[in-house]
Amino acid sequence: MTRSDPKTAVLYRMVMPGHTCPYGLKSRHLLRARGYAVDDRWLETRAATDAFKSEHDVTTTPQTFIGGKRIGGYDDLRRFFGQPVADPNATSYRPVLAVFAAALALALAASWAAFGRIAPLQSAVWFVSFAMVLLAMLKLQDVETFSTMFLNYDLLARRWVPYGKVYPYAEFAAGTLMAAGALPWLSIPLALTIGGIGAVSVIKAVYVDKRELKCACVGGSGKVPLGFVSLSENLAMVAMALWMLAR
Known part of the structure; x- marks a missing residue:
């Protein structure tokens, strides 16, 4: 999982026959837009997804790793790049x-x-x-x-x-x-x-x-x-x- 190239990211996301995680696609797009080469690793079954969550002690996917360090999900990735994250409870006109x-x-x-x-x-x-x-x-x-x-x-x-x-x-x-x-x-x-x-x-x-x-x-x-x-x-x-x- 660890990469020597700091511009390479490892992305684990759900890509199943009946479901492709939209936040996984958004994470991949964000990483590429920031100049990262993405090691795109698919979680193709529910069992594989559950095993990944258990191994890394996380509750959601996608999960991004950069330089061997877990960044987190899509919102965490946005924070990592200094981008705002919408508050679902915030009022808006x-x-x-x-x-x-x-x-x-x-x-x-x-x-x-x-x-x-x-x-x-x-x-x-x-x-x-x-x-x-x-x-x-x-x-x-x-x-x-x-x-x-x-x-x-x-x-x-x-x-x-x-x-x-x-x-x-x-x-x-x-x-x-x-x-x-x-x-x-x-x-x-x-x-x-x-x-x-x-x-x-x-x-x-x-x-x-x-x-x-x-x-x-x-x-x-x-x-x-x-x-x-x-x-x-x-x-x-x-x-x-x-x-x-x-x-």
């Missing part, structure tokens, strides 16, 4: 920002397709409505988990629990109808209701009660902090509903 970026791109594309130019007002309407549909889609992937997280702060859901399961369908419907400019008698009250209650709920939870919570806006598994972004989403719904009502 990335999911909701990705939704907003996608909604904006779609709104601008739709405007260009419809008018041959960027129409600012119509693009803004489509941006909000597309964002609503995309956010609802994320919630609808697992309504049960979303509704459970939603109960942490939504005022209406706390009084009437089924509202947590109704909300994503209402958001989806309101966003779709607003994008089409159809049935304003339905889309406007829906957006005003869910957006208004949502805004008040966020204000109370975050700015009045000073609670640190995760937002259910991208579904129940998201790590988005409840706060300004969540409030902006709800206020945008209310603003667009009021604009459509005034128009």
Whole structure:
């Protein structure tokens, strides 16, 4: 296992007929990107994998060795090279920002397709409505988990629990109808209701009660902090509903 060449690494990873460890592939790629020649050793059976773990007193694979010293798994390898390792419990605005970026791109594309130019007002309407549909889609992937997280702060859901399961369908419907400019008698009250209650709920939870919570806006598994972004989403719904009502 020991190599005299400091630029050579020994990598043990699972490569079985029904499973190739993705972190083994990522470890190999990282090593090669750092200029290491990789002695790529496959663990091709469960028995071989278990024997390797027992021999080296480790619980996971892949495992990398450099200069005869065990570096560890993929995260350990990243640390060895001074690269950041993501904290699975860390909060992040990335999911909701990705939704907003996608909604904006779609709104601008739709405007260009419809008018041959960027129409600012119509693009803004489509941006909000597309964002609503995309956010609802994320919630609808697992309504049960979303509704459970939603109960942490939504005022209406706390009084009437089924509202947590109704909300994503209402958001989806309101966003779709607003994008089409159809049935304003339905889309406007829906957006005003869910957006208004949502805004008040966020204000109370975050700015009045000073609670640190995760937002259910991208579904129940998201790590988005409840706060300004969540409030902006709800206020945008209310603003667009009021604009459509005034128009």
